[in-house]
Amino acid sequence: MATTTATITLSSTDLLSDELALSTTSTLTTAGTSTGVTQTSGLSRKTVTYGTSAAIVHSALYRAGDYTADKASKVYIKNVSTTAAEFFTIKVGDETLGRLYAGDWAFFPWAAASGTKETFAVTIAGSWAAGDTWEFDGITTTAANTTVADIAAQVSAQVYPNWTTTVSGAVVTFVARYAASDGVITGDTAITGDTLTSSSGTAAISGGTAGAGASSQSDISILPSVHTGMTYETMLIHE
């Protein structure tokens, strides 16, 4: 079993009339057990820079949908900047956790409560001809033959920027990569952004429910305070 420890030392000789000396070590275990955590993102370091006229926006560090919710995950973030006035604003979901000024670090548990991913199915049916196309999410599939199951397999084999797929016969099920309420699903039988080019083949949408998606409630994001390069280091320890 892996052993991961986190030690904090808080010390001051002049904050109080007596010396402050606090040190404690925690062995990081999986939720509710004495078994050590076994997974980590590893330590990463990144500099974020914006053009002088560009809007400074939050950058996602960790998306809740990528991790199991309500475990004993821990997040470490450090602002590597040495300029005192520069800070990162740390957010969990929409809530501001606080500001990490130059040299400051944070270490905290993370609930990783995800939202709901949109999903829908496409059924390849009718009379398709080789060369017919179906486009979605910027990806175009061109039918290699007239067999609907083969075409469905082609659709599913594509790599979509924002969706994952599975296929069963002539039915391809799409699931959003990230939880969001961006409204791609517009009804039980409709989505936005798909284009069918076929004389008589169909790519019927089913299984979608408008408004079914919901944004994640606890993605961790950071916002630098200045346009010039600010650097942070971060690590996630999780189950």
Place this chain on the structure above:
Amino acid sequence: MATTTAAVTLSSDLLSDNMSVNASTTCMKAGTTADGLDQMEYGYVDIATGDQFDLIGATPTAGKASKLYLKNHSTDETYYIRIMIDAQDIGRLYGGDWMFIPADFHDGNADVEITAIGGTNKICYALFHEGITLVAS
């Protein structure tokens, strides 16, 4: 000025090579390099299971460099406290775990809320800050 240092060491053998991360910061007032945080409150409380409390009763000044240390001293590994800020679920602090965060307290709802789960949790906390607004009696 007061000089308070917060240091962390993370070490592990869960990777194929040993991992050790060290960081240390002197807790300064917001945006300064020469003026350390000079106020703190410190507490140790037992919280019965199911109860939810605002851990910080007063309101520290918003948008500053406040730091909050929190440790769950419970020895039962199944006990935990749920940490929330303004109803946002932050995470679970299991028995023996600790956290250290910048605390923004951006409005009156941004209290640090804790809920004990599993049994009576023993919580130690320390808040380093630049000033607070006491709750009127």
